[in-house]
Amino acid sequence: MRFQATRPAAVAGTFYPADASRLRAQVAEYLAEVRVDAAARPPKMLVVPHAGYVYSGPVAAHAYARLAPWRRRIRRVVLLGPTHRVAVRGIAAPTVAAFDTPLGAVRIDRDALTALADLAQVVAHDAAHAAEHALEVQLPFLQCVLDDFALVPLAVGHVTPQAVAEVVERLWGGDETLVVVSTDLSHYLPYDQARAVDTATVQHILQLDPALDHEQACGATPLAGALLVAKSRGLRPRLLDVRNSGDTTGDRRRVVGYCAIAFAAADGGDAADGGDRALGRALTRRARNAIHGALALARVDEPQHDALQRPGATFVTLQRGGELRGCIGSLEAWRRLDDDVRRNAHAAAFRDPRFAPLQRHEVDALRIEVSLIGASHALAARSEAEALQALRPGVDGVILEWRGRRATFLPQVWEQLPQPHAFLAALKRKAGLAGEFWAADLRIARYGVRKFTETMHA
Known part of the structure; x- marks a missing residue:
């Protein structure tokens, strides 16, 4: 027919x-x-x-x-x-x-x-x-x-x-x-x-x-x-x-x-989350090797992944004994993902101004987390009340900008600050502003992340 x-x-x-x-x-x-x-x-x-x-x-x-x-x-x-x-x-x-x-x-x-x-x-x-x-x-x-x-x-x-x-x-x-x-x-x-x-x-x-x-x-x-x-x-x-x-x-x-x-x-394919696991291994092992290389330690195998050759933005977070040991990252995808994760891992280990440079004896107990940063989207908030209503606890990474001051929190920070008001106040303080500060030209944007974690000896 x-x-x-x-x-x-x-x-x-x-x-x-x-x-x-x-x-x-x-x-x-x-x-x-x-x-x-x-x-x-x-x-x-x-x-x-x-x-x-x-x-x-x-x-x-x-x-x-x-x-x-x-x-x-x-x-x-x-x-x-x-x-x-x-x-x-x-x-x-x-x-x-x-x-x-x-x-x-x-x-x-x-x-x-x-x-x-x-x-x-x-x-x-x-x-x-x-x-x-x-x-x-x-x-x-x-x-x-x-x-x-x-x-x-x-x-x-x-x-x-x-x-x-x-x-x-x-x-x-x-x-x-x-x-x-x-x-x-x-x-x-x-x-x-x-x-x-x-x-x-x-x-x-x-x-x-x-x-x-x-x-x-x-x-x-x-x-x-x-x-x-x-x-x-x-x-x-x-x-x-x-x-x-x-x-x-x-x-x-x-x-x-x-x-x-x-x-x-x-x-x-149809396996549950093998694609994310493959990308996670590729990213965390490159982060690990960036740290190992600087400390003259043995390198680990690095699996390949197509995404590594495309522009990408990451944050690398280091923890030791459950405590933060360094966190540095990029919010914009302006270089190859492969380069971005290596450079941010090195910076988190040795150039985070809040911490002394990482030492060799700390490496075995180090926990590495790589957050792959998604695109950011401005919140059309005319007031702080509207901004607080628009934020999604546990989901949003948040960028705050005002007249040259800029700060961000990854979505993981919601675990410590689950209330939007406290979250936003702490983000303002991180940017060097008062917790109760608000201005008409203050800009807030949100982004999502894909988070990958691997210990140094995995």
Whole structure:
């Protein structure tokens, strides 16, 4: 059978611009605000929001920006989201040949949908797709960050997560296939309540826990099914952004929550976290050798890793007997990751002004921790109260700047200072300011880290 029909764009002009040039410029602007970690692994699955672009576009961009390095490799996108307007018993597949947007038509992978024909939970249902925005709003982002790709759009209605997982497993494919789950988080709660609910929901997702309900996420069913597969396949989630419409538009009375999460396999395979372990060994052993070399001690083997040749930023933290022994790092990726970790390890051991240079007798008991620093993002905080509300304890590394004074705390510092007010006050003091200081031109940014630890004799 040859399929000719095209589903026209239903929410162009409302959820996103209907003019192609304006749409492309808006997506490009959101993507330009995101700096991708040079050591990031290619994502196999993304969780993204689906509100109007002015509300959730900046959050979604954090996920889609990670696809650009793999734009030629990803040739098929399996896109799952909830049904908002038409009740469906099962998982709705379209019969059309393409989905249209102002940027052009996206062809449907009819062969993939045919391969699902024997599954009772998959039903042909064009009406479920006709006005559905949850899938459509993802397409312009995908069109901007990928080259030629085919789409498998599935609108998930009343069905079990296990039934969704069965479909995802069948479509899993290899490196050419990306799975995208479209969901918002809490709906129409006051700002502070929404932040608390969404933080708990995100923790469930990061723990690959499918026990989600539709109060936590409107796309709870497709998300739960995808999480079942992610767990069985050994994917590792990474939180890229979590905000709500109060953060993106300023109206905090009744907000909708959004998150962007990437799931990646280890070194392109399905082992649980071997990719991070390999990178961690490569980084910590280079840090160790930088210290050993300066003290004329024997070197250890250094495994190779592709990320080492790309720009990267690290902090190297040294501890001895549970006490800090040195910490020096970079916040900007301006040199090769290989060079950055070696230089920061040497500086932490011998040039941290708070400590005497490391001695040979201290090396055996030394604990080395390397934090790989992600891109920083400015907080749009007009007051200290807004800054404190925006900070995510246990998640954010924080940079504070004011008129030439600058200081940072890694996310690990939250373990000693779990309250945002105390955390920020201590960061101000580190920058040479009073703990209660605030100024209109004071700037705060946050960043994430991937942390790797290894003892000197491991």
